[in-house]
Amino acid sequence: NFSITCVNILFGAESSTVQESILTKSQASTPVLNMTVVPIASLENNDFRLMVKWDLPQYPNGIITTYEVEIEQNGTRKSVENTTDFKFTFDELIPYQNYTVTVTPFSQLKGFSYSITERT
Secondary structure, eight states: OEEEEEEEEETTEEEEEEEEEEOOOOOOOOOOEEEEEEEEEETTTTEEEEEEEEEOOSOOSSOOOEEEEEEEETTEEEEEEEESSSEEEEOSOOTTOEEEEEEEEESSSBOOOEEEEEEO
């Protein structure tokens, strides 16, 4: 969204000024930056988690309203959560398994996703 102001100056005399607001067409956000997935294990409690963190996309192409955070095990979706934070923790995971975590930014459009596979 931007504004343009045009001033017509003819022979030293200022005439009418026109101001126009223009809303550019939305585009999908680029993927989140600096995404990390860290396994957290408590063997005493048999508690296995994955903590995921990320930074704002380089080109959000609008206001990011939410992030969709998804976890899959062996190609099967286990959970999809929405957050406005830059981190999320998945609890109660099965030990010694590979999980793929995907973060997708949303503005007016669904952005490009970024995924990492990590073992609990």
